[in-house]
Amino acid sequence: MNNLADRQYEGQGNDQKYEPLKDENGEEFPDIPRKKEPYIASKNLAEAVNDALYLRRPLLLEGEPGCGKTRLAYSIAYELGYPLKECYIRSTSRAEELLYTYDNIRRLYDLQEYKFIQSQLEEKQINNSPELTDAIERKKYVELGKLGEAIKLSAERDIPSVVLVDEIDKADIDFPNDLLLVLDRLQFEIKEVKDWKYDALRGEEREARKDFLPLIIITSNQEKELPKAFLRRCLFYYVDFPNEVDLRKIVVNHFKQDISPLFEVALNKFVELRGKISWRKKPSTGEFINWLRLLERRWQNEAITGEELNNTKLSQLPFLHTLVKNQSDRNAIEQLI
Structure with missing residues (x-):
């Protein structure tokens, strides 16, 4: 953990250079890539990755399909020993889903079942059991998205991740705008549960926390033009097809x-x-x-x-x-x- 600031990306298909990050039990995180990624990055691309690492700003990659934009994220995570969080964007994706989802339908079903069982117990004059009371706890219906998992790792354990947001141009035009504040603040709140939030910055300046923050890699095939406000928050690199x-x-x-x-x-x-x-x-x-x-x-x-x-x-x-x-x-x- 004490060498996080020294980890640099080379991108020459080498063996894992740094020790993979581990949890509090000394176990490697399961989403750290184990298989060597034979990715060859140009000198300029490797420099762009290291600049994004230093600033902890998102790196936006554009280039023709198949030029290696997505595989770069695997290569970075493997070489640096970071967990990899993969977000594959669809036309129906919402920015909030990258942070968390809340299963309202399941909760409604559980509430209906809870009320039915409760009525049966009341007829028999039996008090609530802990299992029944737990049925209406909101936290059990929350599932963190991959970006949410990365922010949580940074906030709670000081563990950086590589987050891949793949093909952002597939999403609705509002999707990048909805990500703006998250990219800036690296924090989010789960609206459905009172006082439940994660803050990767922990109220400090980005510079003080940068070694523990996620590195966000965003890819685009240029199907849609991205908003200028979104671009201002990113570093940009066009990935040419390998010579x-x-x-x-x-x-x-x-x-x-x-x-x-x-x-x-x-x-x-x-x-x-x-x-x-x-x-x-x-x-x-x-x-x-x-x-x-x-x-x-x-x-x-x-x-x-x-x-x-x-x-x-x-x-x-x-x-x-x-x-x-x-x-x-x-x-x-x-x-x-």
């Missing part, structure tokens, strides 16, 4: 081996293919890795060599269905000479 050098590093980290002649040819073909047509949906890094896996399997069965792949036209590449996901792009590739 050829970084793609090689990603391949080495995923397959735990140097680039084979087959993979070298496949990498060149992939880069060429991405630049040849005007895509409706460009293939992502994950799709590239899946393509390599299928090529590797065929190579293991002695059904393809690097030379054969090199002599194959782009339109006739094997397993194109792993890279091309609509007929418009397929038609464009088939027209390549």
